Amino acid sequence: MTAQRTQPDLLYSEEEEALRAAVRDLLTDHCAPADVIARTESHAPHDLALWKLLADGMGLAGLLVPEAQGGQGASHREAAVVLEELGRAVAPVPYLTSAVVATEALLACGDEELLERLASGRAIGALAVALHTAPGAAVRTVRLENGTLHGELTGIADAAVADVLLVPADDGGLYAVAADAVTITPQVGLDLTRPPATVRLQAAAGRRIGAAEPAVRRALQAAAGLLVSEQLGVADWALTETVRYLKERKQFNRQVGGFQALKHRLAQLWLETVNLRAAARAAADALASGEDAEISVAVAQAYAAPVAVHATEEALQLHGGIGMTWEHPIHLYLKRAKADSIAYGTAGAHREALAELVDLQAP
Incomplete structure (x- = not known):
């Protein structure tokens, strides 16, 4: 008798919501937009003090590492929640590269000593593969x-x-x-x-x-799947802040957000962001369960990049003149969305991968 595939649970659990609240509170206190902008103007863009709070204080660097190896023994669903909040704050910390990509590669290799160091936050790891490399693509070697x-x-x-x-x-x-x-x-x-x-x-x-091959493939697969949650955080911030601004901004003694044309644009962004959330949750759940992970990741990545870029472009436009200034953080989100759109494979590359996975190649 063939086993039935369980339906993915796309809702956030109570534990995941509690994790989100804790991470958001920490980022609210220690990752102000003005501070992030100031860091980008320095020679030290990474916020290692914030990383220490996340990795050592909250134990988030070891979420994907089993408890027996010094980690938290959580799943990709919890890591996705963290990345969603880091995306919402464009936090300049190496969470994706160290706690996800390098950690997944080490899990594939079974190197307990390095895993323990990364999980505890005592070391930061990086997989020496170009950021644009898609899962399964050729990798440059030394x-x-x-x-x-x-x-x-x-x-x-x-x-x-x-x-x-x-x-x-x-x-x-x-x-x-x-x-x-x-x-x-x-x-x-x-x-x-x-x-x-x-x-x-x-x-x-x-x-x-x-x-190298199985370790890199596993690492890039998890990276592509969880990057969608970061893109969700970026898009959700852009939508939320734009709605808030348009409710406050007035022209001709009317709220700008009351104009019908802008309502339609915001409604379209809301629909895209809701769909992106479903895709991100499905990818995280598939990575956690191991069921149809390649397909779920390819679907999510094919959809995520255009939405995140569109949301941040609309945010910049609808903020008017202030959106064009360096002092406003919108440019950080737009740049993150654009960079993420080619990270771990473009939307086009993932569509091609999806076509092969479901046997729907073009003639």
Whole structure:
């Protein structure tokens, strides 16, 4: 008798709502928009003090790590809630890159020592794969010569604050390399809160921790699926703040939000955001249960990027002149949405992947 697939629960549980409230309160107190903007103008865009509060104080860095290995033993659903709130605040912390991507790669390799370090917040990890790489896509590797690693990798998100880099090599292995053994050069990126960097390895010592292909595939699959929740947070902030602003702003002695044309635009944004929430929850639930994860992630990613970009573009336009200023945080959200639209595969790449998964390729 064939087992019936259980219907995904897209609603937030009480525990997930409590987690959301705790994270939002922390970010409200320690991640003000003005502070984030000020950081983007400095040489230290990452907020490591905030990261310490999230990772060490709240234990969020180890959400996906089993309790036996020093983590919280939670699921992708809880991690999705955290990412939704981090997206809502465009928090400049390496949660996605360290607590999700690097952690998933280490879980695939079974490296308990590094897992414990990342889960406790004592170390930040980064998978040395370009941010734009989609799950299953070809990955650039470095050379293994005489037991050391040589090569250059570009577009590595959050490499500047990583303590350990997980580097794929041409022998098929994934190597743990200390950050002080490589040269990390910042690159100019659109998203000022998640800066990329070039990583150069010249006879760098590394410890092989497992096979690269399955570890990278698992890490990128989780990254793509949970990135949707970050995009949801960005879109939801844009919609909420735009509605609030249009209720306060007046022209010709009328609330701007009362104009019919603007109501229609906001209604369209609301519909898109509601659908995005369903897609994000479905992807997180599928990753947590392991059922139809590839399809759910591809569907969510194919939908998420255009919605997040549209929401932030509309927010900028509907805020009028103030939306164009550097002092207003809208530009941070627009840049995050645009950068996320190519992170871990474009919407087009995920549509192509989905067509293959459901056998609906174009003629």
